[in-house]
Amino acid sequence: MQSTExxxxxxxxxxxxxxxxxxxxxxxxxxxxxLLVVATDRLSAFDxxxxxxxxxxxxxxxxxxxxxxxxxxxxxxxxxxxxxVTDYPRELHAFMDQLEGRSMLVEKAQPFPIECVVRGYLAGxxxxxxxxxxxxxxxxxxxxxxxxxxxESPVFTPATKAQTGHxxxxxxxxxxxxxxxxAAEKLRELSLGLYSKGREYAxxxxxxxxxxxxxxxxxxxxxILIDEVLTPDSSRFWPQQEYAPGKPQPSFDKQFVRDYLxxxxxxxxxxxxxxxxxxxxxxxxxxxxxxELLTGHSLN
Numbered sequence: 515m516q517s518t519e520x521x522x523x524x525x526x527x528x529x530x531x532x533x534x535x536x537x538x539x540x541x542x543x544x545x546x547x548x549l550l551v552v553a554t555d556r557l558s559a560f561d562x563x564x565x566x567x568x569x570x571x572x573x574x575x576x577x578x579x580x581x582x583x584x585x586x587x588x589x590x591x592x593x594x595x596x597x598x599v600t601d602y603p604r605e606l607h608a609f610m611d612q613l614e615g616r617s618m619l620v621e622k623a624q625p626f627p628i629e630c631v632v633r634g635y636l637a638g639x640x641x642x643x644x645x646x647x648x649x650x651x652x653x654x655x656x657x658x659x660x661x662x663x664x665x666e667s668p669v670f671t672p673a674t675k676a677q678t679g680h681x682x683x684x685x686x687x688x689x690x691x692x693x694x695x696x697a698a699e700k701l702r703e704l705s706l707g708l709y710s711k712g713r714e715y716a717x718x719x720x721x722x723x724x725x726x727x728x729x730x731x732x733x734x735x736x737x738i739l740i741d742e743v744l745t746p747d748s749s750r751f752w753p754q755q756e757y758a759p760g761k762p763q764p765s766f767d768k769q770f771v772r773d774y775l776x777x778x779x780x781x782x783x784x785x786x787x788x789x790x791x792x793x794x795x796x797x798x799x800x801x802x803x804x805x806e807l808l809t810g811h812s813l814n
Contacts, residue, residue, distance in 0.1 A: 522555045522567035526612050530605065538563060539575070539747065545603060545619075548595065551576075552617045553742075557797070559771050560782040566789045568768075572616035573813055574801040575745045580618065581809050582712065582743035590708060592739035593620040593731065615814055623731030623740050626693055629673040629681050630701050632709035635724040636663045637750055637763075639683060640671065652685035662724070662752075662759040668709055670702045673727070681727075700737055701730050712744045719807050721766070722757055724750035746804050766804035770796045 526541045534542040534549060538558040543550040553575040555567030576597065583594040596602070597618045599610050606613065633640050633650065636659050640650040649655060651671035659665075672689040673681040690698045705728050713723045726749035729741035742748050751766040774793045780786070802813055 520570050520573055520615070522569055523572060523612060523616070524554055524556055524567045526552050526554065526609075528606070528609050528612070531609075539572075544622075547622050549593075549620050549622050550602070550606065550613075550617060551620055552613060554616070557768055557771060559768060559775055559786070562782065562784050562786045564771070564786050564789055566794050568794060568801065569798045570813060571798065571801050574805045575742055575747055576616045576618060577814060578745045578805050578808065579742045583739070585715070586708065586711070586739065586743075590704065590739050591736055592743075593623055593733065595619045595621060620740070621733055621738070623733040623738055625675075625729060625731040625740060626697065626701065627675055628689055628693060628701065628730075629675050630705040630728040630730060631671045631673055631683075631725065632668050632705050632728070633671055633725040634665055634668045634709065634713055635722070635750075635752075636661060636665065637724050640725070643683070651683045652687070660760040662757070662761065662763050664759070668706060668713075670706055672698075675729075697737075704728075704730065704737065704739075708739070708743075716744075716751070716808060717754060719810075720754045721804065721807055722752040722754050722763075724752055724763070726750075746801055751804050766800045766807075768797055770800065 528543060532544040534544040539554060539556050541552045541554060553572035555569065555571045557564050557568045557571065580594065580597050583592050586592065599607065599613050599617070602619055636644055641661055643650050644655055644659060648657065650669060653669045653671065655665070671683060672686065673683050675681060708728060709723070709726060716723050723744065726744055728739065728743070730737055731740040746767040752763040756764055770793055771789060774789065775787070778787055805813055
């Protein structure tokens with residue numbers, strides 16, 4: 515698969531535009547009652563941001579989120595307005611080179627302080643907790659499950675949101691205590707429904723969505739979908755044809771980076787070691803492949 519012509523962008527610089535925040539991957543700018551969300555090519559592994567960017571990563575995250583926002587528009591309200599830079603406020607047009615293909619104009623919302631995680635397969639922190647307790651976030655699961663086992667019904671396992679460091683799994687009761695029962699039940703219902711529809715679609719395109727996390731916010735008194743949706747950064751995507759439970763699965767994300775870093779004597783603290791060009795390119799290739807399989811289109 516050929517790489518595209520996009521240059522790597524590690525950090526945006528938009529003089530005169532108010533910076534709202536910089537996350538591990540995204541730069542957010544404030545525009546009155548709206549936000550400009552820019553996905554850079556930064557990559558974090560083990561919660562340390564690498565020096566090298568991943569070509570096309572920001573484009574994949576943004577354009578795949580745009581695809582899913584369009585996919586759900588008739589049944590889930592969301593914050594997405596447009597990704598066309600020419601439709602942005604005029605003061606942003608001068609930054610076309612930084613924004614084209616990797617940014618979205620969105621409605622500003624009040625985020626719920628919860629990561630809404632849905633798991634359809636046993637992997638990651640869920641697998642570790644299951645092996646220790648037989649449960650995931652307080653949800654009791656059947657005995658005898660193996661790594662990557664498909665769960666009979668997807669489970670909702672909330673987590674706290676962390677700007678730095680790891681998100682932490684919490685129980686349903688803890689989520690209720692933080693945001694109230696009515697809101698918690700609404701987010702659980704929406705998250706399970708969205709995951710199920712997304713998983714069904716993806717399976718038709720050759721991808722298993724093992725798990726994912728959604729973010730929701732309040733805007734004008736209604737609950738809306740915010741942030742990114744069903745991307746390789748927020749989800750585990752596995753190639754369906756290679757699925758074999760009982761072991762780790764190949765994936766469409768930064769697993770090549772994690773595997774390389776695990777082979778080193780690195781303490782997983784900053785500063786990170788340099789990434790070889792081959793690892794960077796292979797990671798970029800997997801992001802692009804996920805986009806093209808899910809959408810049926812080449813990356814713009």
